């Protein structure tokens with residue numbers, strides 16, 4: 037639209053390819069996901085029809101589409117993480133060095149158990165996010181048939197907000213974990229992992245796209261940060277703290293409470309500056325801190341329901357606790373002037 041400068045000026049159009057005016061530039065030669073051809077479409081004098089209302093193209097329609105797609109990429113990331121874990125554990129059990137299977141070496145069993153913990157945490161966050169999405173969409177469907185009661189409407193809004201907050205977190209965290217798992221999978225394979233003979237080489241290349249398309253990790257942070265500053269994550273963390281869990285898991289939950297306190301302090305320190313550029317600078321650290329606490333709680337819930345998640349809950353909380361401490365220390369020692377060293 038004339039006079040607009042950002043996404044709020046964009047509208048959405050429907051195009052019928054029978055009308056001509058579009059060409060495929062070429063099939064791209066990609067690093068990974070070679071089973072799915074990608075091409076750029078070039079529109080030139082292509083007749084199109086307005087879809088929906090003017091100016092809502094990006095901010096309403098594409099955002100709705102993209103939130104669904106982001107959930108899809110979070111699921112894809114869980115799938116790639118699972119493949120990486122399976123390849124790594126099978127190889128580590130099979131490969132012998134110095135008279136023993138390499139899985140017996142602490143350096144290797146730590147890598148593999150951490151892969152499993154990140155995988156279980158990603159899957160749990162994905163399921164929690166899809167639950168929130170299902171809940172508000174169910175209400176949306178009901179609202180097409182009858183008007184919602186005030187408490188139903190309030191519940192729908194609450195789930196919608198949680199879906200908005202958890203979708204970028206699930207996409208961001210699981211795609212990064214999937215890349216880390218693919219990296220470790222190659223590492224477990226040693227030199228063989230660098231050869232095309234093993235599946236891990238393809239997994240490594242296929243993982244790379246997950247933190248890029250449907251919005252890079254940095255863009256997921258842009259979407260997630262307002263839920264750090266407005267308290268959506270904190271509110272949900274407090275709901276997890278009040279949930280019933282197996283009594284023997286309480287010591288792990290106490291550690292999550294300490295991690296939450298570090299998160300709250302870091303957020304207060306950063307937001308107190310009222311400097312938006314500085315908040316952006318520290319945003320990823322804060323979103324990740326919230327993510328580690330949330331995933332820790334979700335794994336405790338899983339471990340309460342099923343014993344098989346206990347190991348992952350413990351390993352994940354060991355890992356997340358150290359990550360939260362690292363981010364907290366960085367934020368504690370930093371101030372907005374120190375950004376100067378990072379500017380080009």
Ligand SMILES: Cc1cc2nc3c(=O)[nH]c(=O)nc-3n(C[C@H](O)[C@H](O)[C@H](O)COP(=O)(O)OP(=O)(O)OC[C@H]3O[C@@H](n4cnc5c(N)ncnc54)[C@H](O)[C@@H]3O)c2cc1C
Nearest residue numbers: 064066068069074075245248249250251252253254255258
């Ligand atoms: C295999 C493949 C398939 C694809 N399929 C589709 C498709 O089907 N449909 C479609 O529409 N698109 C598709 N894309 C495009 C894809 O969604 C974009 O490439 C992706 O979202 C990143 O955008 P960009 O390439 O413009 O990078 P840029 O936006 O130029 O980003 C470059 C760097 O700058 C950072 N950056 C940019 N803006 C910000 C910001 N505001 N804050 C912080 N950091 C920022 C990014 O994180 C990144 O590190 C596909 C891409 C690939 C590679």
